[in-house]
Amino acid sequence: MITSMRSGRFVALALLPSLLLYCFFVIVxxxxxxxxxxxxxxxxxxxxxxxxxxxxxxxxxxxFWRALKNNLIIVAASIFGQVxxxxxxxxxxxxxxxxxxxxxxxVFMPMVLSTVVVGLIWGYIYHPQxxxxxxxxxxxxxxxxxxGWLSDPDVNMYAVAVPIIWNFIGPYLIMFVAAIQxxxxxxxxxCLIDGAIGRKKLLLVTLPMIWNMIKxxxxxxxxxxxxxxDQVFVMTGGGPxxxxxxxxxxxxxxxxxxxxxxxxSAVSTLIVIISMLMIGVSQVLMRGKxx
Amino acid sequence: MKFKKAWVLSxxxxxxxxxxxxxxxxxxxxxxxxxxxxxxxxxEPKVELSIWHNFSGDDLRAQTMRGLIEQYxxxxxxxxxxxxxxxxxxxxxxxxxVAAANEMPDLFLSNPGSMIAEFYNGDLLQPIGDLxxxxxxxxxxxxxxxxxxxxxxxxxxxxxxxxxxxxxxYYNHSLFEQYDVKVPTTWDELMTAIExxxxxxxxxxSMGNKAAWVAQSTIIGTLADRVxxxxxxxxxxxxxxxxxTDPQFVEALGYFKQLADAEAFQxxxxxxxxxxxxxxxxxxNAAMTLGGTWTLTNLAATASEEALEQxxxxxxxxxxxxxxxxxxxxxxxxxxxxxxKDVTGAQREAALDLIYTISGPEAQQQIAxxxxxxxxxxxxxxxxxxxxxxxxxxxxxxxGFTPIYDAxxxxxxxxxxxxxxxxxxxxxxxxxxxxxxxxxxxxxxxN
Numbered sequence: 143m144i145t146s147m148r149s150g151r152f153v154a155l156a157l158l159p160s161l162l163l164y165c166f167f168v169i170v171x172x173x174x175x176x177x178x179x180x181x182x183x184x185x186x187x188x189x190x191x192x193x194x195x196x197x198x199x200x201x202x203x204x205x206f207w208r209a210l211k212n213n214l215i216i217v218a219a220s221i222f223g224q225v226x227x228x229x230x231x232x233x234x235x236x237x238x239x240x241x242x243x244x245x246x247x248x249v250f251m252p253m254v255l256s257t258v259v260v261g262l263i264w265g266y267i268y269h270p271q272x273x274x275x276x277x278x279x280x281x282x283x284x285x286x287x288x289x290g291w292l293s294d295p296d297v298n299m300y301a302v303a304v305p306i307i308w309n310f311i312g313p314y315l316i317m318f319v320a321a322i323q324x325x326x327x328x329x330x331x332x333c334l335i336d337g338a339i340g341r342k343k344l345l346l347v348t349l350p351m352i353w354n355m356i357k358x359x360x361x362x363x364x365x366x367x368x369x370x371x372d373q374v375f376v377m378t379g380g381g382p383x384x385x386x387x388x389x390x391x392x393x394x395x396x397x398x399x400x401x402x403x404x405x406x407s408a409v410s411t412l413i414v415i416i417s418m419l420m421i422g423v424s425q426v427l428m429r430g431k432x433x
Numbered sequence: 434m435k436f437k438k439a440w441v442l443s444x445x446x447x448x449x450x451x452x453x454x455x456x457x458x459x460x461x462x463x464x465x466x467x468x469x470x471x472x473x474x475x476x477e478p479k480v481e482l483s484i485w486h487n488f489s490g491d492d493l494r495a496q497t498m499r500g501l502i503e504q505y506x507x508x509x510x511x512x513x514x515x516x517x518x519x520x521x522x523x524x525x526x527x528x529x530x531v532a533a534a535n536e537m538p539d540l541f542l543s544n545p546g547s548m549i550a551e552f553y554n555g556d557l558l559q560p561i562g563d564l565x566x567x568x569x570x571x572x573x574x575x576x577x578x579x580x581x582x583x584x585x586x587x588x589x590x591x592x593x594x595x596x597x598x599x600x601x602x603y604y605n606h607s608l609f610e611q612y613d614v615k616v617p618t619t620w621d622e623l624m625t626a627i628e629x630x631x632x633x634x635x636x637x638x639s640m641g642n643k644a645a646w647v648a649q650s651t652i653i654g655t656l657a658d659r660v661x662x663x664x665x666x667x668x669x670x671x672x673x674x675x676x677x678t679d680p681q682f683v684e685a686l687g688y689f690k691q692l693a694d695a696e697a698f699q700x701x702x703x704x705x706x707x708x709x710x711x712x713x714x715x716x717x718n719a720a721m722t723l724g725g726t727w728t729l730t731n732l733a734a735t736a737s738e739e740a741l742e743q744x745x746x747x748x749x750x751x752x753x754x755x756x757x758x759x760x761x762x763x764x765x766x767x768x769x770x771x772x773x774k775d776v777t778g779a780q781r782e783a784a785l786d787l788i789y790t791i792s793g794p795e796a797q798q799q800i801a802x803x804x805x806x807x808x809x810x811x812x813x814x815x816x817x818x819x820x821x822x823x824x825x826x827x828x829x830x831x832x833g834f835t836p837i838y839d840a841x842x843x844x845x846x847x848x849x850x851x852x853x854x855x856x857x858x859x860x861x862x863x864x865x866x867x868x869x870x871x872x873x874x875x876x877x878x879x880n
Contacts, residue, residue, distance in 0.1 A: 270701025271713065290701025295859055298704075381645055382703035382855035398526075400844045 172414060179408030184401045196408035205384050206409070209392040210416070212299050216388065217367040217420070219303035220310070225359055228311050232318030233344065246319065250312035257309065261376025264305040268292050268377070292378050295385035302374050302386055309373065310366065314359050321355035322348065357428050361421055368417045389413045480783045481513045483538040484770070485528065489518040492730065493803035498594070498791065501799065505790040512783045532557060540784055543591060543771045545582020546840035552771065553585050559774045560588035564785045571794055578834060579808040582766040593767025594792045594800060596808035598829050599725040599837050600655040600763045602747050603732075608635060608720045617750045620688070627697045630720050636699040638692070639719030641710030642858070643703060645851035648689075649838050651723035653854055654763035655749045657685035658835040662756035670841045672878045677871035678864075681756070686853070686863035688752065693858040703855050715740050723749070726806055726825075733804060733819050741821050746828050757835065764834040767808045801826075843877030846870060 179197060182190040200206045231249060235242045252260060267274045268291040276288040291301040325348065333343050349356075371390035374380065380391035387395075393413065397406025484502065488495035499518065506514050517538065519527050525548065531537055537557055543549040552558050565572040575593070583591040609616055609626075612633055617623035627637040642648045658666065661681045668675035669682070692698070699719065702710070707724075708731060714722040715736045722728070732741060751759030770788050772781075790796065797809040802817045806829055815823055839847040853866035 265704075268704070269709075270704065271699065271718075290704055292704035293701040293859075378704065379644060381643065381852070383852050383859055383861070385859070395848070400848050402845070 172411075175407040176411040176414075177407075178404055179411050181404040183404040189404070192404075196405045197412065199405065200409050200412055205387060206389075206392060206412075208384065209387040209389045212386060213368055213370070213389050215299050216303055216306060216370050217364055219300075219307055220363040220367045221360060223303070223307040224311050224314055224363060225356070227307070228314035228359070229318055229356070231311070231315050232322055233348070235315075236319055236322045246315060249315055252309045253312035255309075257372035258376050260305055260309050261373040264373070265292070265377050268301055292386075293382050295382070298378065298386050302377055305373050305377070306367075306370060314362075317355055317359060318352065321352040325351045357425075360424060360428070364420050364424055365417060368413065368420065389416070479511060479513050480780050481515065482540065482780065482783055482787065483515040483517070484540040484787065485517045485519060485524075485538040486542040486770075487519055487521040487524040488542075489520045494595070494730075494800065494805040497799055497803040497805075501791040501796050502787075505787050508790075509783070509786070512787075514787070528552075537773045537775075539773045539776045539780065540770050540787065541773075542594075542768050543583075544768055544840065545591075545593070545766045546836070547843070548840075549583055549590060549769075549771055550585070553590060557774055558590050558771050559776070560590050561592065561772055561785065561788060562589050564788060565589060565592065568789065568793070571789075574794055574797070574810050576808050576810065576830070579766055582840070583769055583771075591769030591771045592788065592792045593769045593808040594796070595726075595767045596764060596806040596829065597726050597767060598762045598764040598806065598834070599650045600652065600723050600749055601725065601728070601825060601828065602721060602723050602749050603714065603728060604721045604745050604747065605714070605717060605719070606743050606745050608717065608743075614720075616745070616747060618747075619750050620752050623750045624691075624695060626720070627692075627695050631696055636713070636719035637697045637721060639710045639714040639722040640698045640702045641705040641707040641713075642698075642855065643706055645703075645855055646839060646847075647707050647710075648854040648858075649847070649850050650763070651725065652692075652749075653685070653689055653850065654835070654838045655723075655761070656688055656752070657682060657838075658757040658761065658763065659749070659752040659755040659759055660685040660688065660757065662758075663835045665756065666836060666838075667841065670846075670874070670878075672875055677874060678867050683863050683867045686857060686866055689854065690857045690861075690863055698858070703858060715744070717743075729822060729825055730804065733821060741819070744821055746821070746825050748828070748832055758833055760831075761833040761835045762829065763837045764829070765837055765840050766834065843874060845877040846874035849873035 180191055180193060182192045182196075231245075235246050255263075270276065270290040270293070273291070275291060279285070279287045289297065292298050329347065329351070333339065333347055338347060369390055370388055371394070374386055374388055375391055375394070378386045380387040380395060384392075389409070390413065393406050393409040396402050396409060486498065486502075488498040502514070502516055506512075506516075515538075524542075528537075528541060528543075529551075532552065532555060537552075543552065549558070576596070579593050579596075580589050583589055583593065604616055608614075608630070612629055612635070614626045614629050615622055617626050630637040640647060640652075661679075665675050665679070665681065669677055669679070699705070699710075699713065705713075710719075710722060711724065711728055711731050712735070713719055715732055717740075732744070748760060748762055770792065772784055772788070776784050794809075797807045798811050798813075801807045801809075801811045801813050804818050804822045806826060813823070813826060818826075838850055842850065849870045849872070853861070853870055856866055857863065
């Protein structure tokens with residue numbers, strides 16, 4: 143018999159290796175990169191301490207703010223696109239019949255694809271000359287709606303948000319399905335007895351029961367959207383003329399195309415700070431809703 | 434408590450393992466520099482040499498270059514050559530990393546212009562002029578200006594093994610004939626051609642500018658040189674008496690904007706890959722495309738012979754009243770092998786020998802026959818190369834060369850030009866764009 147104290151120690155020890163690895167590869171680099179942000183550094187050669195100049199420059203650069211705005215578009219698209227779609231699908235598809243399982247797998251499919259593949263596929267779908275979108279629009283007679291979806295700065299941010307939504311509905315769907323199926327069957331019976339069926343049951347029982355899961359999903363959405371990078375990088379590289387620049391592509395381009403490692407580090411530190419702020423704000427907002 | 438100790442032990446073992454493997458990769462980099470230490474004692478039986486290049490691909494040129502190095506290795510058993518072929522995408526970063534750690538290879542392939550200048554300024558190179566003196570016929574075989582991008586303070590630091598023009602104008606004969614359009618030699622003729630092709634539903638110029646270097650390397654370099662002349666550009670790069678806000682550069686940007694406004698490029702050019710644009714051209718959807726030697730290779734590899742026969746090559750049209758010579762193409766004067774400053778004695782002899790084997794007259798001949806343009810006078814056997822290569826070779830030997838923008842501008846300046854051209858295509862204002870380019874370059878040069 144292992145006493146509870148001993149098992150507590152055992153758990154701590156068992157966690158230690160991964161904790162060490164996590165510190166070594168995640169926590170330490172975050173602080174390291176914040177530190178590099180204080181230097182003028184081209185990746186090789188001499189470094190020059192310049193205090194907060196990199197951070198100040200980033201905050202004064204209109205492109206940084208445009209990147210943040212674009213990131214917020216992705217955040218909004220995720221929260222108002224992914225979460226409702228995943229929730230509706232989960233409510234409709236929570237039985238374990240063959241058909242329901244098939245549709246759930248189909249929705250989950252894009253998640254299994256490499257994000258680079260997703261970017262390439264959608265790059266072709268949006269292709270100005272032989273892309274599917276323009277082809278369909280022409281076929282139904284909406285010729286004047288056709289455009290270079292990824293090169294027209296009026297629409298390209300929304301165009302790149304669609305594949306991101308499409309890509310990540312799957313895992314949220316699975317989480318919602320799991321949450322709904324975790325509602326004890328006694329409650330279902332109680333609902334039946336009390337006459338809570340249909341929309342009433344959904345609003346008064348199901349949603350409150352999975353509210354915690356919705357909160358988790360929203361936090362994951364925000365965190366995921368702020369580090370969005372791969373699909374956009376593959377589809378547009380942040381262009382044209384930096385119109386689809388996200389914080390992450392902005393950081394990447396500055397670090398690896400212009401060789402400003404110090405500046406890139408400062409930007410990535412700002413990304414961490416912004417992410418923490420947004421997650422904090424969303425937590426506070428949702429707590430308010432609950433009470 | 435035994436339990437606990439075991440866990441602490443295994444955790445620390447794990448940590449040690451992580452640290453050790455980190456060291457392991459460090460040692461890998463040392464490999465490149467180990468040759469330096471081996472060279473010092475004279476009684477060493479073998480000379481060791483390390484050489485880095487980026488001919489890692491499977492194309493004809495890369496195979497030829499690797500073959501030339503192997504040829505040297507086979508002929509010189511007394512020299513131990515450590516060859517590293519690094520994929521082009523990470524090549525420059527890898528070199529910069531070892532340069533920082535002072536573990537440079539003895540010989541390495543470098544681009545002319547800003548890349549070799551960086552190593553020269555870091556005091557990491559030595560000139561190879563004596564090798565050229567030793568073989569005067571070889572030296573005189575190079576085309577005029579071949580050494581320009583590799584020369585500092587009157588000393589030559591590398592001999593080019595290729596020539597890379599970046600703004601050859603490829604055009605489709607039959608489309609020009611079909612719509613009775615003259616292959617443009619002046620700006621007005623170009624604008625007329627654009628109008629006619631657009632009226633007939635043909636894209637005038639195919640361009641894939643998603644990776645934004647394309648418009649810069651294939652169009653603005655040539656176009657702006659026609660307007661400003663090369664001297665102005667080189668002074669503007671140095672921020673010495675010229676600036677990118679000068680009226681002639683704004684005018685050049687204005688010409689580019691005219692192209693975009695006249696719908697010279699296909700819809701959504703900024704979201705299309707360069708290779709897709711080349712395919713669009715070779716399939717007869719576009720009348721012209723601008724490109725470099727890579728276009729030549731790509732087209733030769735993918736297009737049918739009939740399609741290739743339709744293709745002609747020429748230079749970008751002249752611009753009225755411009756300061757530059759219109760019979761020119763922007764070109765990189767060619768990559769060459771540069772030598773580490775620390776190479777001396779017998780090792781240096783061997784290194785020079787190796788350079789001569791891979792860039793001497795015979796090597797240049799072989800490289801040319803791999804459908805690669807060289808900056809050297811060679812007699813190419815027409816049977817051994819494609820007809821389009823022959824046409825292009827004839828063209829480039831009859832024109833002058835002007836600097837490619839990104840070979841001379843700082844990385845930040847290049848990025849500003851690339852983004853600025855996309856901005857112009859989206860309706861941006863030439864003066865604002867010029868100001869951004871000027872700011873980026875001025876800041877980079879100031880550092």
